[in-house]
Amino acid sequence: xxxxxxxxxxxxxxxxxxxxxxxxxxxxxxxxxxxxxxxxxxxxxxxxxxxxxxxxxxxxxxxxxxxxxxxxxxxxxxxxxxxxxxxxxxxxxxxxxxxxxxxxxxxxxxxxxxxxxxxxxxxxxxxxxxxxxxxxxxxxxxxxxxxxxxxxxxxxxxxxxxxxxxxxxxxxxxxxxxxxxxxxxxxxxxxxxxxxxxxxxxxxxxxxxxxxxxxxxxxxxxxxxxxxxxxxxxxxxxxxxxxxxxxxxxxxxxxxxxxxxxxxxxxxxxxxxxxxxxxxxxxxxxxxxxxxxxxxxxxxxxxxxxxxxxxxxxxxxxxxxxxxxxxxxxxxxxxxxxxxxxxxxxxxxxxxxxxxxxxxxxxxxx
Numbered sequence: 488x489x490x491x492x493x494x495x496x497x498x499x500x501x502x503x504x505x506x507x508x509x510x511x512x513x514x515x516x517x518x519x520x521x522x523x524x525x526x527x528x529x530x531x532x533x534x535x536x537x538x539x540x541x542x543x544x545x546x547x548x549x550x551x552x553x554x555x556x557x558x559x560x561x562x563x564x565x566x567x568x569x570x571x572x573x574x575x576x577x578x579x580x581x582x583x584x585x586x587x588x589x590x591x592x593x594x595x596x597x598x599x600x601x602x603x604x605x606x607x608x609x610x611x612x613x614x615x616x617x618x619x620x621x622x623x624x625x626x627x628x629x630x631x632x633x634x635x636x637x638x639x640x641x642x643x644x645x646x647x648x649x650x651x652x653x654x655x656x657x658x659x660x661x662x663x664x665x666x667x668x669x670x671x672x673x674x675x676x677x678x679x680x681x682x683x684x685x686x687x688x689x690x691x692x693x694x695x696x697x698x699x700x701x702x703x704x705x706x707x708x709x710x711x712x713x714x715x716x717x718x719x720x721x722x723x724x725x726x727x728x729x730x731x732x733x734x735x736x737x738x739x740x741x742x743x744x745x746x747x748x749x750x751x752x753x754x755x756x757x758x759x760x761x762x763x764x765x766x767x768x769x770x771x772x773x774x775x776x777x778x779x780x781x782x783x784x785x786x787x788x789x790x791x792x793x794x795x796x797x798x799x800x801x802x803x804x805x806x807x808x809x810x811x812x813x814x815x816x817x818x819x820x821x822x823x824x825x826x827x828x829x830x831x832x833x834x835x836x837x838x839x840x841x842x843x844x845x846x847x848x849x850x851x852x853x
Contacts, residue, residue, distance in 0.1 A: 545574055549834035553803040557586060560831075573603070574830065577852045580608050581829040585799045608853050624653045624687075633665030640673035646682065653753065657688030662699060667712035674715045675742070684750040689716060707737055714742050721749025764792040764826070771809065772802035778812065785816050796827030796850060806839060813844040824848060 548563040561582060567575035576599055583592040589610055596607035625642050628635050639654070646652050654674075662670075677684060693716055700709040710733045717726040723744055730741035765784040767777050785791045801809060816823055823845035825836065833849040836842060 545578065545834050546838035548575070548578060549831055549838050550803065552582065552831050553801060553806065553835050555800070555802070557582070568598075573852075574834070577608070577830040578834060581831050584610070585829070585831075624655055626655045626657075627659045629658055629660050631659050631662040631666040631670060633663070633669055636666045636669035636673060639670060640676075643673055643677045643682065652682060653685040653687055654750075655687040656692035659688070659692055660695060662696065662709075662712070664706055664708045667696075667706075667708035671708070671711040671715040674719055678719060678745075678747045681747070683748075684719065685753050686719065686750045687753045689720065689752055692716075704736070707733075707739075710737075711742070718742070718744065718747075719750045720752065763788065763790075764794040766794040766797065768797040770800045770802060771798055771805050773804040773808050775805060778808060781812055785812075785819075785821070788821070790822050790824065791816050792824045792826065794827050795825060795832060798828065798832065801832055801835060806835070810839065810841065810844070813841065817844060822846070 544563055544567045548560050548567070551563065552560040561579070564575045564579040564582065568579070576595070579595055580592060583589070583595065592610050596610075599605075599607040623646060625639060627639065643652070693713070696709060696713050696716070700706075700713060703709060710729070714726060714729055714733065717729065726744055730744075733739070733741040765781060767781075769775075771777055781793070813823055825841070825845045826848035828836065828847075828849050830849065830852065833847065836845075836847055841847070
């Protein structure tokens with residue numbers, strides 16, 4: 488397969504900005520109020536040319552950004568805003584997000600709205616690029632017995648109130664009396680502590696538990712476990728109906744309902760599909776510890792999906808290593824998807840011909 492990026496000079500130094508030179512200011516520029524390198528009245532700046540080094544202006548901007556030349560990247564993008572293509576605008580929005588320049592972002596947003604007569608991207612969207620707090624997952628075993636319930640109790644006790652925690656019942660297909668009694672007590676204690684819980688696979692587990700209870704109606708532990716789960720999920724009516732039946736059958740006061748915040752049910756099937764992607768975070772350079780992770784991940788998956796939504800920049804020095812990894816994966820007959828990358832990283836991929844090695848699925852332009 489002929490790959491055009493070999494013609495792009497990937498082993499050369501990134502393009503350098505040309506020396507300052509005077510240029511006429513465009514009349515009634517749609518970027519009025521923004522500093523432009525083409526306007527000598529605003530202090531001058533670099534002059535860029537479409538034919539320079541075989542790269543377009545946007546390619547040059549992406550390569551300069553990869554080399555952490557932020558000011559020159561901004562100047563080239565500002566010089567490109569008069570074009571009909573909105574890519575330069577979105578690259579500049581992402582540049583301001585990454586560098587925390589909220590005032591410049593808002594000024595650009597006003598000009599964007601005037602130019603295109605549509606709503607501009609929002610600064611708040613930058614928050615979505617930040618990685619979410621990791622969720623600790625407690626995967627319960629196929630048989631939830633007293634030993635497994637004891638581990639669940641210990642794990643819940645060692646997690647703080649603020650840390651997200653998921654209890655996953657997806658793999659659990661059976662439960663015994665000891666496991667039901669201890670698990671019910673552990674979940675009730677977690678609720679009283681105010682822990683932030685998620686639960687996965689709970690619908691299937693509840694169905695199994697109901698069958699267990701119907702087959703063993705005299706075993707109070709199964710009733711208590713079902714009551715604990717209904718309370719955990721915030722299903723008050725079902726809880727109260729079952730509590731009345733419990734009181735009648737055992738002539739005992741049932742657990743009482745409280746208004747603690749319910750756990751959030753998650754679709755574990757969707758989560759497992761999401762986990763098939765390898766999520767990378769932070770700036771990727773030639774010495775990044777991400778490369779060993781990528782190799783391990785690729786060895787275990789037929790389709791290599793890299794989530795780059797939390798990667799603000801790929802260093803120019805790391806691009807060759809990144810492309811070498813992609814070519815190695817292709818040589819193994821695997822497919823590659825790169826998703827969630829910001830517009831600056833996306834343009835770098837296009838400039839270097841990485842679109843010929845992988846399917847590119849950048850983040851939405853917002």
